[in-house]
Amino acid sequence: MTAEATPSLVEATDGPAQAGPSVRGPRARTTTAYLRYVAGKLGGAAVSLLAVLVTSFFLFRLIPGDPVKYMTGGRQVSAGQLAHYREEFGLDLPLWQQFTDYCGKALTGDLGTSYQFRAPVIDKISEALPNTLLLTGTAFVLYTALGIFLGTRSAWRAGGTSDRLNTGLALTLYSIPSFWLGLLLIIVFSVGMGPIPGLFPTGGMESGGKEGFAYVLDVAHHLILPVVTLVAVEYGQTLLVTRSALLDEMGSDYLTTARAKGLRDDLVRRRHAVPNALLPTVTLIFINLGRTVAGVILVETVFSWPGLGGLFYQALSVPDLPLVQGLFFVFASAVIVMNTLADLIYPLLDPRVGR
Amino acid sequence: MTTTESDGPMTTEATPQVATVGPRTLAWQRRRHSAVRFWRQYRTHRAGVFGLAALSLFALIALTAPLTVGSDVQSVTGAPGGPMESPSARFPLGTDQFGRNLLGLVVWGARVSLLVGLLAAVLSVAIGALIGITAGHFRGWYATVIMRITDWFLVMPTLVLAIALMTVMSRSIGTIILAIGVTTWPTTARLVRAQTLAVESRPYIERAKALGGGHWHIMSRHVLPNVMPLVLAQTTLIISSAILAEATLAFLGLGDPTVVSWGGLLQDAREAGAVSAGKWWYLVPPGVAIAVVALAFTLCGRAVESVLNPKLGVTR
Numbered sequence: 001m002t003a004e005a006t007p008s009l010v011e012a013t014d015g016p017a018q019a020g021p022s023v024r025g026p027r028a029r030t031t032t033a034y035l036r037y038v039a040g041k042l043g044g045a046a047v048s049l050l051a052v053l054v055t056s057f058f059l060f061r062l063i064p065g066d067p068v069k070y071m072t073g074g075r076q077v078s079a080g081q082l083a084h085y086r087e088e089f090g091l092d093l094p095l096w097q098q099f100t101d102y103c104g105k106a107l108t109g110d111l112g113t114s115y116q117f118r119a120p121v122i123d124k125i126s127e128a129l130p131n132t133l134l135l136t137g138t139a140f141v142l143y144t145a146l147g148i149f150l151g152t153r154s155a156w157r158a159g160g161t162s163d164r165l166n167t168g169l170a171l172t173l174y175s176i177p178s179f180w181l182g183l184l185l186i187i188v189f190s191v192g193m194g195p196i197p198g199l200f201p202t203g204g205m206e207s208g209g210k211e212g213f214a215y216v217l218d219v220a221h222h223l224i225l226p227v228v229t230l231v232a233v234e235y236g237q238t239l240l241v242t243r244s245a246l247l248d249e250m251g252s253d254y255l256t257t258a259r260a261k262g263l264r265d266d267l268v269r270r271r272h273a274v275p276n277a278l279l280p281t282v283t284l285i286f287i288n289l290g291r292t293v294a295g296v297i298l299v300e301t302v303f304s305w306p307g308l309g310g311l312f313y314q315a316l317s318v319p320d321l322p323l324v325q326g327l328f329f330v331f332a333s334a335v336i337v338m339n340t341l342a343d344l345i346y347p348l349l350d351p352r353v354g355r
Numbered sequence: 356m357t358t359t360e361s362d363g364p365m366t367t368e369a370t371p372q373v374a375t376v377g378p379r380t381l382a383w384q385r386r387r388h389s390a391v392r393f394w395r396q397y398r399t400h401r402a403g404v405f406g407l408a409a410l411s412l413f414a415l416i417a418l419t420a421p422l423t424v425g426s427d428v429q430s431v432t433g434a435p436g437g438p439m440e441s442p443s444a445r446f447p448l449g450t451d452q453f454g455r456n457l458l459g460l461v462v463w464g465a466r467v468s469l470l471v472g473l474l475a476a477v478l479s480v481a482i483g484a485l486i487g488i489t490a491g492h493f494r495g496w497y498a499t500v501i502m503r504i505t506d507w508f509l510v511m512p513t514l515v516l517a518i519a520l521m522t523v524m525s526r527s528i529g530t531i532i533l534a535i536g537v538t539t540w541p542t543t544a545r546l547v548r549a550q551t552l553a554v555e556s557r558p559y560i561e562r563a564k565a566l567g568g569g570h571w572h573i574m575s576r577h578v579l580p581n582v583m584p585l586v587l588a589q590t591t592l593i594i595s596s597a598i599l600a601e602a603t604l605a606f607l608g609l610g611d612p613t614v615v616s617w618g619g620l621l622q623d624a625r626e627a628g629a630v631s632a633g634k635w636w637y638l639v640p641p642g643v644a645i646a647v648v649a650l651a652f653t654l655c656g657r658a659v660e661s662v663l664n665p666k667l668g669v670t671r
Contacts, residue, residue: 048507048510051507052511056519059519059520059523060519060522060523168402171650171653171654172646172650174653175595175599175645175646175647175649175650175653176642176645176646176649177599177602177603177606177618177621177642177645177646179603179606179621180602180621180638180641180642180645180646181642183621183624183625183630183638183642184635184638184639184642186630187630187633187635187638188635191630191631191632191633192633202630202631287509287510289510289512290510290511290512290513290514290515291512291513291514293512293514293515294512294513294514294515294603297514297515297518298603298606298607301607302625312518313607316518316522316607316608316609317608319522321522324519324522328515328519331512331515332511332512332515332516335510335511335512336510339510
């Protein structure tokens, strides 16, 4: 049994790598073929976004009990007030009418009104979005660069001491809950422990009352610990993906040729092996963005960063359903949009796609 | 790696016995042989052996917890110590804000964390295997639709989906398992489908069909045994992410408030102000426990994977 299973397992485990655009890439790299490919991808993304919209509506209507109860927070209210709240949030209408209203409003950018802030959900989201982008963007660039750099070095000297150390460390950090690492960093570097004074602020994004360059420095100072936490828990995945992609390329004939030409080892790696190994890596980095979103929610919660993740946590504790619903939509569509972007860029990077 | 070499002696050993023993005995003999071969190769992966040892230790701790600490460690009334005591000879890890013994709580928490991790992973892999096998077996529109849904789930932020599910369901261990299980299956589905396609292109499937084997027969007797090794490796890997997911949900206050789990302990610690008070000894043990168990499952999963599929090169 195993003898039969073993060779086919190889094909099977190639599965996720092909989950990317390579399967459905354009046949020839002509402009029309690329445009058709783009149209297909955009259509797929539109369907996915619609599915998210529908899911986010019906999922949060499954909740048992009366949503108005969460708004009043268990206070004694008269039946008239309850009816007023229902009318205010459109909860007195039949479900299908709520749904069509919701879809229509969502298309114009109206995601409803938050129960706890009494403000439009879209306003709360657009307030918090730049902060999240700052944190996530910085962390994403850093952990991708670090992961690819270390992954390349690991694969090139696979089995060596530094490879084993690197892989071991990556796996360990990958298994650590991000919120726990954040809490520990706060204790050690913000609250201060033993001889270490409190070097960093415990949370938030700014100390207030600063302007111009001082403000930028202040935000950067607040940014360091959250970014370090995110990078630490996320770079391992990129490292492992890059490493195994490069290992797949290691035995290739073109590398032997490159070496036979007398190229330096360093050049063989940088010019020949790494660009080819990066292709599957890019797909997987984007597929794994969902994990980063989870990391962001936790890190923002722990560091009280005024971003979407922190907002999500606040919304969950009530639960403030319109806000949870809106944020769910934003998180899911962000990942879908990023994946579609990666799909669109992919054939431009790899001329072999679909051939 | 050595599969083809070790296959040789096995077949020659088995051939003369065909006449004397039934097919069932023969099948069991083969299974025993491949299990022995599997273990022999698994042993060569040092990280995998370390992971297995760590897991056995934690499993032992969790199973014997009723004898060593007893279920009354989690009771808030009549707690033995004062609130937030530092580690001492009486309480090696200190006490929590209710004066409960933290060592006992961490030991007791192993039960919930391991149970949820295991069951959620089993559920997730079962869904993934079912969808993967059927999508690989029945081609056509069914497979297209199912794989579209799988792709959609694959890019969804898993944890956000699980959180959304937990906000609409009641808070209990069962719903946590359900929320993790129904959000983490797509990777397994993709892997199993690819494997199913590979198996179904083999001549013996054609032979089975020619002999009148139906869908059920082919899927359960031919495809399932062939995807089992993959499913096993996948389960081990998913357990570690399920344990992390459980801890995360508990930390966000979406766990079962009536049971003690490692994530729940961390949430308690944060709410009690252990962070700003610098009480690191409250936070360290539950986190270390989560990390060690998650790492151990990952190491085991990678070792299993590389034994079954030496070409993958995960541990090369």
